Structure formats: C-alpha cells, structure tokens
Amino acid sequence: MRHITDTRHPIKIWTDDIEASAEQQLRNLASLPFIHSHVAAMPDVHWGMGATVGSVLATKGAIVPAAVGVDIGCFRGDTKVPLLDGTQARMDELATRPEPFWVYSVDRHLRIVPGRATAMQTRKDASLVRIVVSGGDEIVCTPDHEFMLYDGSYRQAQALRFNDSLMPLYRRWQTRDGYESASTGKGFGSQTHLLVWEAIHGPPPAGHVIHHVNHSHFDNRPENLVAMSAGAHSRYHRETGHSFDNADPAFQAVRRAGCAARARDSAKRRAMAEVGRANIRRYMETRPAHFRAAVAGNGRRGAPYLAKFNVSPRACDECGAVLRNPGALVWHRRRLHASNHKVVSVTALDERADVYCLQVEEHHNFALVAGVFVHNCGMCAVRLSLTANDLPDDLKAVRAQIERDVPVGFAEHSDQRMPFKTTDQAGLLQGFATLRDKHPGIRQHNDGKVWRQVGTLGGGNHFIEVCLDEQSRVWVMLHSGSRNIGKVIADYFITRAKEGMQARGIKLPDVDLAWLDDGTRDFDEYVAAVHWAQDYALENRRTMLRLVLGALARHLPPFEATEEAINCHHNYVAREEHFGEQVIVTRKGAIRARAGDLGIIPGSMGTRSFIVRGKGSADSFHSCSHGAGRRMSRGQAKRSLTLRDLADQTAGVECRKDADVLDEAPGAYKDVDVVMANQRDLVDVVHTLKQVLCVKG
Numbered sequence: 001m002r003h004i005t006d007t008r009h010p011i012k013i014w015t016d017d018i019e020a021s022a023e024q025q026l027r028n029l030a031s032l033p034f035i036h037s038h039v040a041a042m043p044d045v046h047w048g049m050g051a052t053v054g055s056v057l058a059t060k061g062a063i064v065p066a067a068v069g070v071d072i073g074c075f076r077g078d079t080k081v082p083l084l085d086g087t088q089a090r091m092d093e094l095a096t097r098p099e100p101f102w103v104y105s106v107d108r109h110l111r112i113v114p115g116r117a118t119a120m121q122t123r124k125d126a127s128l129v130r131i132v133v134s135g136g137d138e139i140v141c142t143p144d145h146e147f148m149l150y151d152g153s154y155r156q157a158q159a160l161r162f163n164d165s166l167m168p169l170y171r172r173w174q175t176r177d178g179y180e181s182a183s184t185g186k187g188f189g190s191q192t193h194l195l196v197w198e199a200i201h202g203p204p205p206a207g208h209v210i211h212h213v214n215h216s217h218f219d220n221r222p223e224n225l226v227a228m229s230a231g232a233h234s235r236y237h238r239e240t241g242h243s244f245d246n247a248d249p250a251f252q253a254v255r256r257a258g259c260a261a262r263a264r265d266s267a268k269r270r271a272m273a274e275v276g277r278a279n280i281r282r283y284m285e286t287r288p289a290h291f292r293a294a295v296a297g298n299g300r301r302g303a304p305y306l307a308k309f310n311v312s313p314r315a316c317d318e319c320g321a322v323l324r325n326p327g328a329l330v331w332h333r334r335r336l337h338a339s340n341h342k343v344v345s346v347t348a349l350d351e352r353a354d355v356y357c358l359q360v361e362e363h364h365n366f367a368l369v370a371g372v373f374v375h376n377c378g379m380c381a382v383r384l385s386l387t388a389n390d391l392p393d394d395l396k397a398v399r400a401q402i403e404r405d406v407p408v409g410f411a412e413h414s415d416q417r418m419p420f421k422t423t424d425q426a427g428l429l430q431g432f433a434t435l436r437d438k439h440p441g442i443r444q445h446n447d448g449k450v451w452r453q454v455g456t457l458g459g460g461n462h463f464i465e466v467c468l469d470e471q472s473r474v475w476v477m478l479h480s481g482s483r484n485i486g487k488v489i490a491d492y493f494i495t496r497a498k499e500g501m502q503a504r505g506i507k508l509p510d511v512d513l514a515w516l517d518d519g520t521r522d523f524d525e526y527v528a529a530v531h532w533a534q535d536y537a538l539e540n541r542r543t544m545l546r547l548v549l550g551a552l553a554r555h556l557p558p559f560e561a562t563e564e565a566i567n568c569h570h571n572y573v574a575r576e577e578h579f580g581e582q583v584i585v586t587r588k589g590a591i592r593a594r595a596g597d598l599g600i601i602p603g604s605m606g607t608r609s610f611i612v613r614g615k616g617s618a619d620s621f622h623s624c625s626h627g628a629g630r631r632m633s634r635g636q637a638k639r640s641l642t643l644r645d646l647a648d649q650t651a652g653v654e655c656r657k658d659a660d661v662l663d664e665a666p667g668a669y670k671d672v673d674v675v676m677a678n679q680r681d682l683v684d685v686v687h688t689l690k691q692v693l694c695v696k697g
Contacts, residue, residue: 037579059586063586075356100116111199118358145375170184193217383561403695410459415448458481593614594622597613606691610687615682620682646662
C-alpha cells in the first residue's frame with residue numbers, strides 16, 4: 001500500500017500504477033474539509049470525471065454527488081429470522097456471529113431449500129415502514145426492501161398494496177415424533193430434513209432414511225443430517241435408546257398436553273386435523289369391518305348436531321370476518337386467504353433506526369419469522385447447469401441472438417416489443433413521477449425513453465459475457481446500470497451542487513467536487529433520486545438477464561440457473577460506521593467488501609473475471625476494486641492499439657473485433673492479475689471466470 005501524507009488528509013493507495021492526473025484528483029479529494037480519516041484508492045484506480053474512479057470517500061456532514069447509488073433495503077434489528085437449527089434469532093444478534101448460518105430459502109422453482117447466510121448492519125438511522133400481514137405479524141423495514149410475491153416476483157415494501165399475496169413459509173410439526181414439514185403452498189411440501197438433504201445431495205438412496213446426528217428432529221442443518229439404511233437406522237435407535245415407547249404413560253401425558261396446546265393455535269389445529277384425517281383414512285382402509293361396526297348408527301345420532309353446525313356462523317381466523325355458515329367460511333378463505341399470506345397494511349413510520357440484512361450465498365432470499373420470504377440482493381452473474389462441453393464450437397450465432405434481443409449502445413426497445421411491464425412496478429413509476437414533479441431538469445426527460453431502456457446494455461465498458469469457471473461450468477455475467485436517466489439525474493444534482501458553491505463563494509480545486517450539505521433539502525432529494533436510480537438499475541439488470549437467458553435457450557441444451565452472485569453497485573453512497581464514527585461513504589468505481597460480502601470483479605474482455613468474498617478491511621472502508629481499471633483513455637487506446645492487437649488479445653473469445661470496440665481492447669486496461677494481487681488483503685477469490693463470449697455496447 002502506498003501512503004501520501006503531504007495533504008490535508010492522508011491518502012492510501014493499493015497500487016503504484018497510477019497516472020499523475022488520477023493522483024492529482026486524489027489530492028484534490030483529500031483537500032476537502034469534511035473527509036473522515038483518509039481517502040482510499042483501490043488497485044484499479046484511474047482518472048475519472050469529477051472524482052477518481054476507484055476512490056472511496058468517508059465524509060461527515062456532506063456528500064459529493066459524483067457517484068450514483070445507495071445501499072440495499074434492510075430490516076430493523078429486532079426482526080427475527082427462523083433458522084434451520086430449529087431456533088430463531090434477531091438480525092442484530094445474527095450480525096455478531098462470526099460464522100455463516102442456515103436459513104430457509106426458495107429456489108427458482110419456488111421449492112424450500114437451505115440457504116447459507118451471513119448478517120450485517122447495512123445502514124444507520126434509516127427511514128422505516130411497517131408491513132402488517134394476515135395473521136397479525138408486523139415487519140418493520142426500509143421502504144425499498146423487496147418482498148417476494150406469490151408468483152415468485154419481487155415488490156418493494158413501499159409499493160405493496162392491500163391484499164397483495166406474499167410468498168409464504170408454512171411450517172408444521174408431527175404430533176408423534178416432532179418432524180417438521182415445510183412448504184410454500186405450491187405442492188412442494190415435505191419434511192424439512194428431506195427437503196434440505198435433497199437440495200444438496202438429491203433423493204436419498206433406495207432403502208435409506210435421513211438421520212439427525214444430534215437426535216434433535218428440529219435441527220435440520222445440512223451438517224446434522226446423514227443417510228442411513230432403514231435397518232441400520234432402526235438398530236441404532238434401539239441400541240442408543242433414542243426411540244419412542246408409545247405405551248409409556250409419561251409419553252402419552254406429554255403427547256396429550258402437546259395436542260391440547262396446539263389445539264389452542266388455529267394454524268396448529270388445522271395441521272392436527274390433517275394428521276387426524278390421514279389416520280382415520282388409514283384405519284378405514286386397513287380395518288374396514290371394525291370401522292363399519294364402530295360407526296354404525298352415527299348418522300342417526302349425529303344428524304341434529306350436523307344440521308345445527310351447517311347453519312351456525314363462523315369467524316375467519318385470518319381477518320376476523322364473521323361468515324353466516326361453515327360453507328361461506330370455506331369460500332371466503334379460498335377467495336381471500338388461499339394458501340398464501342396477504343398484505344393488510346403498509347404504514348410509513350416517523351421513527352428511524354439502524355437496519356440489518358442477510359446475504360444468502362446462492363438463492364438470495366430468506367424467510368422471516370412472520371412467515372414470508374424477502375429478497376437480499378439483485379444479481380448480475382448467474383451460473384448455469386451447463387459445462388463447456390454443452391457449448392457449440394462456434395458461438396457466433398449465440399452472440400448474434402443476444403445482440404438482437406438486448407439493445408446495445410444508444411438503442412432501445414420499441415414500444416411494441418418492450419419487455420418491461422410498467423404495470424408490475426408501481427413503486428418505480430411513482431418514484432419517477434415524484435422526481436419529475438419536483439425537479440424541472442428531470443421533468444423535461446422523455447418518459448417513454450426511460451421505460452424503453454429497461455433491459456438494454458448501453459455503451460462504454462458495459463458488457464454481457466458467457467464465461468467458464470475453474471471447473472468448466474458456464475456462467476453469465478453482465479454489467480450495466482441506470483442508463484441515460486441515471487446520467488440525467490447525476491448531471492442535474494452536480495449542477496445544483498455547483499450553483500450552491502458559487503452562491504456561497506466557495507472556491508474548489510476542481511469545480512466537479514462541489515458538495516451538498518447533510519440536512520439540506522438538496523441533500524435529501526439527491527439521496528432520494530439516486531435511490532430511485534439504483535432501483536431502476538436493478539430492474540434493468542433483471543430484465544436484461546431474463547432476455548439473455550432466453551437468447552441462450554434458443555441455441556443451447558436445456559439448462560437451469562443454479563447459482564447467483566450478488567449485484568455489485570460500483571457507484572455507491574451509504575451511511576456506515578468506520579473508525580468508530582457514523583459517516584457517509586461514497587464509492588466511485590469500487591464495490592463494498594465487508595467480511596463475507598460476495599462481489600464481482602470483471603477483467604477486460606479476453607482476460608479473466610472473479611467472484612470474490614470480502615475480508616472487511618478497515619483501511620479500505622470495507623471496499624475493493626470493481627474491475628481491472630483503465631490504463632489508457634479511450635482516445636489513447638484508439639490511437640495506440642490496432643485491430644490486430646484487438647484480435648490477438650481476444651483470441652478464443654467470440655466478440656466484436658472492429659474499430660468501434662478498439663477502446664475496450666484488453667490492452668487498454670491494467671493487468672487484472674496484478675490488480676487482484678494488490679488487493680489480497682481486501683478479498684478472497686471464490687471463482688475465477690474466463691470469458692468465451694462477450695457483447696459490448
């Protein structure tokens with residue numbers, strides 16, 4: 001690490017490879033009065049408009065609007081999460097755990113699967129909303145946190161509406177031995193230990209059962225499960241004494257007490273009724289003569305009671321409505337509460353709080369104790385169930401299909417073929433309407449263009465790549481952002497900041513370093529605007545990934561998306577704690593790399609990219625590079641490099657090799673292996689990816 005100390009605030013740089021203009025920009029940043037501790041520069045650092053690309057600033061009381069982005073939505077610390085070990089824990093407590101833990105997630109088929117998670121504090125003093133779901137549970141979170149709907153899509157908390165159906169987690173326990181069953185109400189329910197085992201290992205071998213190592217049927221962590229033959233399992237329990245004696249009076253007393261307690265809970269009572277019905281059916285099928293003798297005359301004795309029951313009012317356990325008879329109650333439940341959780345209300349709160357979230361490594365969602373699933377992050381890289389052997393020798397047709405389906409450069413979707421459905425994104429629409437109403441410069445922007453650019457790549461260093469990892473597995477990676485509307489918003493507020501500096505007579509070493517003071521109207525509206533732009537960027541990536549996977553499906557064997565890497569915002573603003581103080585952190589061309597954070601560091605086309613896990617370096621303000629970093633400007637690259645250079649440097653990669661992408665040639669970028677070596681103290685490499693196809697804007 002290189003240190004510069006002859007400035008107002010120190011500068012720490014994770015490389016010696018930095019051009020003079022970029023170093024001067026860092027010195028300008030270090031001269032600002034509100035810098036906290038020091039300025040950090042990642043190993044991909046290079047000159048940028050306004051502020052250095054690869055710089056990380058921690059500031060107190062002000063923000064320099066040279067980067068666009070805010071952190072992900074989160075939950076108040078007292079929000080509880082059910083764990084696969086049979087316990088539940090608060091998010092603020094989980095954030096103190098040094099090791100990952102297991103949560104309930106759902107896969108792309110909406111089946112219950114285990115999710116390996118870590119927790120962290122993500123914001124200080126955040127605004128909050130309260131979500132009340134049917135059954136009375138309350139969830140307090142930031143307005144932007146995304147809830148999974150019953151169809152598997154996501155919607156922000158602030159955009160949820162009365163009676164929206166959320167993806168539920170249903171958990172039931174067997175009366176006899178305590179085995180838990182879990183489902184989402186979509187036909188994939190099973191005993192939880194079997195769901196967990198099958199998600200990792202596939203179906204148990206024939207004649208085998210899944211055994212809980214510590215004899216606790218509530219502990220369904222993968223490491224507590226082993227497969228045993230049925231005979232060996234039975235012998236083990238007889239020898240160890242961990243088996244049930246159903247005739248034992250003490251056992252029967254405990255069982256009856258448990259049944260009585262569960263009968264007082266409407267959900268558990270319904271579960272008991274299901275068990276009872278199954279037992280009765282089995283009795284009827286195995287002992288029909290005994291059954292007929294036992295029920296002889298029941299109709300005559302029960303008729304008066306049944307007639308009275310059929311006309312008696314019944315209250316709904318979900319919403320309290322009183323229906324005129326049981327039949328009406330059944331219809332009411334099917335119509336309003338059919339096997340999912342409903343939104344009762346969404347209320348903005350006056351209080352503010354520190355908030356937390358989980359990072360779930362593969363499935364990127366998790367369940368709350370309230371029984372609903374929520375998102376933890378977007379995606380911009382996904383591993384497919386394909387290997388290199390599944391790819392054709394010539395990928396030219398695949399690239400052409402992607403370029404037909406995903407507009408690049410200045411292109412956009414037509415009104416007739418626009419993949420983004422505005423009716424599904426009420427919160428995004430309302431947020432843009434609010435921006436236009438408040439800010440004349442943004443109001444002049446073309447509304448139709450905003451929505452036609454959802455699902456488009458753009459230009460510059462934006463890309464779509466098909467890669468192979470160290471095991472020759474196929475990945476799709478993409479890099480894009482908030483498109484033209486993001487630039488419009490940034491330019492608008494940079495101009496507002498410059499006007500403010502001029503009005504106050506403040507002289508700056510670089511006019512682009514104009515700032516907005518915390519607590520002012522401009523500051524608050526800037527944060528709200530970039531918050532909206534980040535949501536827009538997330539939707540753009542989601543839509544684009546869907547289009548890319550659709551394009552691949554037309555040319556490759558059938559596949560599934562099996563593993564995701566987190567979405568990496570590399571222009572980022574967040575309230576965080578560093579060196580014991582609350583500060584505003586701005587990452588321009590850098591990504592967050594707290595301990596356990598997953599991230600993506602792409603190299604140039606023709607080199608390598610990396611999936612990484614952060615180490616939480618204090619000196620870097622928990623950050624790392626967002627790529628290799630340019631060593632040539634675009635103009636210099638076009639003057640210095642030739643088409644032969646481009647062809648040689650991208651050999652083996654299906655990509656454009658013409659003059660329009662010469663400025664993106666690998667020779668225009670730093671050596672990504674050197675960049676990675678320079679940040680060994682910032683991240684660990686999880687996967688190394690080699691590009692085989694690249695689409696550039």
